Amino acid sequence: MTLELKPIEVASVDREGQLILFNGALVGVLVKLSNLHGELSGRWHLETGYNGLRDERLTFPDLDAAKRWINDRLANAAPDDATN
Amino acid sequence: MATGQPYTRLIRRLESIGALSEESRHFISQLPMTVRSYKTNQDILREGDVPTQCCLVVDGYLCRHKMANGSKRQIISFHIPGDMPDLQSLHLTRLDHNISTLGPAAVAFIPHAALREMLPRSRELTHAFWRETLVDAAMFREWVVNLGQREALARVSHILCEMTLRLQAIGLAREFTFALPWTQGDLGDACGISPVHVNRVIQNLRARGAIEWHAKVIKILNWEELKSIGDFSPEYLHLRGEHHDTRIEAD
Numbered sequence: 523m524t525l526e527l528k529p530i531e532v533a534s535v536d537r538e539g540q541l542i543l544f545n546g547a548l549v550g551v552l553v554k555l556s557n558l559h560g561e562l563s564g565r566w567h568l569e570t571g572y573n574g575l576r577d578e579r580l581t582f583p584d585l586d587a588a589k590r591w592i593n594d595r596l597a598n599a600a601p602d603d604a605t606n
Numbered sequence: 607m608a609t610g611q612p613y614t615r616l617i618r619r620l621e622s623i624g625a626l627s628e629e630s631r632h633f634i635s636q637l638p639m640t641v642r643s644y645k646t647n648q649d650i651l652r653e654g655d656v657p658t659q660c661c662l663v664v665d666g667y668l669c670r671h672k673m674a675n676g677s678k679r680q681i682i683s684f685h686i687p688g689d690m691p692d693l694q695s696l697h698l699t700r701l702d703h704n705i706s707t708l709g710p711a712a713v714a715f716i717p718h719a720a721l722r723e724m725l726p727r728s729r730e731l732t733h734a735f736w737r738e739t740l741v742d743a744a745m746f747r748e749w750v751v752n753l754g755q756r757e758a759l760a761r762v763s764h765i766l767c768e769m770t771l772r773l774q775a776i777g778l779a780r781e782f783t784f785a786l787p788w789t790q791g792d793l794g795d796a797c798g799i800s801p802v803h804v805n806r807v808i809q810n811l812r813a814r815g816a817i818e819w820h821a822k823v824i825k826i827l828n829w830e831e832l833k834s835i836g837d838f839s840p841e842y843l844h845l846r847g848e849h850h851d852t853r854i855e856a857d
Contacts, residue, residue: 535806555802558809567802578800 525593527552527585540585542571544596550575552588574598612639612664612714615776619688620734622775623741623844630730637724639714644707646787651705657695659715663687666711667787671795672703681796683745684708684769688776693739696721709787709822741844748842753798756837761797762807763836766817768843770826775845782826786819811835 525544532539532553542550550571557563565581566588574595582588613634620626620634641664644650650661650668661668668685682703685691691705696718725732745768752764769786773779790804797804811817816832818825826832833839 535809559802559805562802562805567800578803581802 525589525596527589536567539569540566540588542575542592544573544592549573549596550592552582552585555581611635612641612662612712613637615664615688616662616690618776620731620738622688622846624734624737624846626734627730630728630734633724633728633731637716638720639716641712641714644711644713646707646709648707649704650707650713651692651701653701653704655701656699657692657701657718659717660690660695660721661692661705662714662716663689663691664712664714667708668705668711668713669708669792669796670703670705679795680798681792682749683742684765684796686769686772686776687778690716690738693735693742708792737844744842744844758797758799758803759807759810760836761799762793762804763811763816763832764838765793765796765836766824766826767833767836767838767840770829771840771843771845775843782829784824785822786824787822 523545525542526546528541528543530539530541531537534553535558536553536556538554540552541548542552551569552566553569555562555565555567559565562581565583566585568575568577568580568582568588570576570578575592580591582591617626617631617634626634639662644666651657653672663685665687668689668691669681670683670685670691671679671681674680683691685705692701695701725735748764748768752761756764770779770782770784773784778784790801790808794801794804799807808817808819811832812819814828814831814835816826816828816835818827
């Protein structure tokens with residue numbers, strides 16, 4: 523059970539991203555919000571995800587905080603929760 | 607922002623979608639109305655309420671909304687001065703959604719009894735209110751398409767186009783400029799996208815020179831561009847003559 527973040531460039535106004543891999547499989551994408559986002563600038567935004575990771579309103583102050591939330595969410599996800 | 611008596615808002619709205627006789631305008635002017643002021647994000651009515659009066663927006667913005675999964679708000683319509691967002695409560699007893707303010711607002715309340723007494727006396731007003739509810743349904747159809755088939759940039763653009771024409775029709779958008787006290791979260795809740803996505807869309811529209819949005823005032827800089835991005839065609843609003851799309855101008 524390993525959680526891995528893999529940096530990736532994003533073709534958006536926000537250019538810095540991280541693929542979220544769980545046991546080698548893609549489960550979500552985090553993007554660092556640029557200075558265009560006011561008080562949210564610098565935070566990591568969960569753009570999309572699978573297996574219960576989908577909550578597009580979430581932002582995290584740093585990647586460690588994001589990892590803690592992802593681990594917790596994946597630990598509580600039903601095994602067949604792949605509908606979203 | 608409010609001018610004149612509250613009923614003038616309703617007359618202006620009804621006249622934007624159909625002609626009213628002097629007699630009909632007189633009937634409306636005689637409706638008893640109690641005006642109350644509200645702060646931003648205040649509930650006017652909640653799902654499950656059984657209203658005994660209809661509300662008429664006099665000043666500011668209201669929205670209808672429902673909660674999904676107990677926590678996610680979906681805004682299902684925006685309402686501007688002259689609108690009666692709970693007109694359905696005349697015939698559908700229990701409210702099936704919530705009605706709240708977006709920014710400070712003034713709302714007039716008209717007893718159901720007064721409307722029930724007036725409508726049988728005026729065939730024209732009965733048709734006008736019926737037409738109003740049909741236009742309401744037409745807007746919902748358009749919103750289904752907007753949420754189901756358009757991307758975030760087009761969804762937001764479409765709603766801004768809709769607001770421009772509706773506000774223009776009641777004289778509250780001059781030279782493509784109007785007050786819009788919504789947060790990016792409000793717009794996101796109407797478009798089914800996050801505030802972050804809304805912000806990216808607004809930045810995109812600014813960069814294209816389509817809009818300016820500053821200090822709760824929005825200015826449409828390139829109407830044709832915004833319409834094109836939003837896949838917007840105004841027929842579903844069923845606005846009459848001078849209120850219709852390309853004839854939009856300062857009044």
